[in-house]
Amino acid sequence: MGDLSPCDSFAQFDKSKLLKLGKLYKYDFDDSDMIDLEGQLEIFYHSCIKDERFASLKGISDLSPTASVERCFSNMNFLKTDLRNKIGDEFLNDALLCNVETEALAKVENEKVMERFQKMSARRGQF
Numbered sequence: 001m002g003d004l005s006p007c008d009s010f011a012q013f014d015k016s017k018l019l020k021l022g023k024l025y026k027y028d029f030d031d032s033d034m035i036d037l038e039g040q041l042e043i044f045y046h047s048c049i050k051d052e053r054f055a056s057l058k059g060i061s062d063l064s065p066t067a068s069v070e071r072c073f074s075n076m077n078f079l080k081t082d083l084r085n086k087i088g089d090e091f092l093n094d095a096l097l098c099n100v101e102t103e104a105l106a107k108v109e110n111e112k113v114m115e116r117f118q119k120m121s122a123r124r125g126q127f
Helices: 015-024 031-050 060-079 089-100 102-106 110-120
Strands: none
Touching (some): 015 031, 089 102
């Protein structure tokens, strides 16, 4: 992972080592994925070197906010499929929040959610 560290303008970046790592995961990276990975690593390196937002990073953990944003966009693309393309922004935000913040959502008790919905308006039956 040190090869992805932004320290000293990605001084430890070694594309060949990262490609070797990809080859260890044969089920995740087929031959075409490896070709794509090689190009993507090249783009990653040159983009990071030229982007001043990466200049102040001290370690690989400083890259995690960027990864979090990417993960959110990935989740949004998963949620907003062709079948759900016409959902409103508020519903999309709620669905995305539930999908991204799974750890926080896991702490919410089901009984509390059911009680709240039951109190919102009269229902035909009880939850």
